[in-house]
Amino acid sequence: MIPHLWNDLEGTFFPESALDYMPESRLREVQLQRLKAVTALTYEKVKLFRERMDAKGLKPADVTTLADVSKLPFMVKTDLRDTYPYGLFAVPMSDVVRLHASSGTTGKPIVVGYTAQDMEVWKQVIMRTLYAAGYSRGDIVQNMYGYGLFTGGLGLHGGLEGIGATVIPISGGNSERQIMVMKDFGVTAICGTPSYFIHLIETAQKMGIDFRRDLKVKRGVFGAEPWTDEMRKYIESASGVKAFDIYGLSEIIGPGVGAECECQDGLHIFEDHFLAEIVDTKTLEPVPDGTEGELVITTLSKQAMPVIRYRTRDITAFETSRCGCGRTCRRIRRISRRSDDMFIIRGVNVFPSQIETALLKTESSLPHYLIVLTRKGGLDQMEVRVEITGEMLTDNVGAMEQLQKRFGKSIEQITGLHAAITLAQPGTIPRSEGKAKRLLDQRNLTN
């Protein structure tokens, strides 16, 4: 069993965020002690990991330094599918107090489990996230993440109660009611996906409600989908709500693996619970700090479903400078790209976030867009449907053509690719109540 190491930290139990400022040498000691423990536990209890270690001729005792983590075998998402539902669990089901699942795009979901101690860790990392974003007791928080099997809603919920905030567990959807609650309940802070919040900004406008004048919402923690700095600027200028990024994934714990502080300059990883590496996407060898690669995470204190060297598919880099906030936990650059979201068109790798950046750099567009891929005469075609604002709508055909050209040029500058631009009427691109759908790949249906 992994010991309750966070109790040992010179009695530092509250506020939980004190752990973010642990002296770095002590932090590395804690990481190494936990890495050894989690490697031994997983080797003993999880067949898949033990077989892979044995195949490499490795034993848990071969981990003597933190750098030794790079000897250990990787885990990937299909491992969770292949062992569905409980094959990676390291404790008996009687010790599992919570199950969550994430919907896969195909077939069975992946299932994750938590012991009572895992739930406590989860609560604490969310509390640290919320403190870092300036939330406190006295805040009235509208939690718009989906409740249920998805880790977002209940994950944030636990931490919000932990800091003593007043939680409104509203979940996503019913946008006009969301705005009514925000106004009538005196909401001061929110949590949710950034794309849904942008939809709410428009909903408020339609209802004649001005965020700055009529609402008290000052800050928001946004995540569960990659988003860009341009999107943050849009949210902050359109609503006056200071927007903080949170990072996590169900396979690791859910939200709360890392979070932005008041500096909004990269996400601090809660390194006492999660050991982060960044590896080259092709060679899978560690890259130097500051270089982009795939984020790989080892859970250091998870009991029910420890994961060793989990390949997240998220592309980022370690920040090389110290953060102005004084936290000692290392930061990663905010993730705007998942290698899963990448599409290849005419041999060029493109991420939806690049299209988003191009569109938001061109004035007059809202961050509502859809990328449609088709094939014509064997050649890939990219169409980008961009929704424009009501004020932009004009009978002047020339002006609309100019706007199309500006969008097309901006996309070409960033991706090097030609895209056919279709201007869509306000409100016609489907809104999502959770994660936004940005890509429609119809290349198998066309030719």
Ligand SMILES: [Zn+2]
């Ligand atoms: Zn910081």
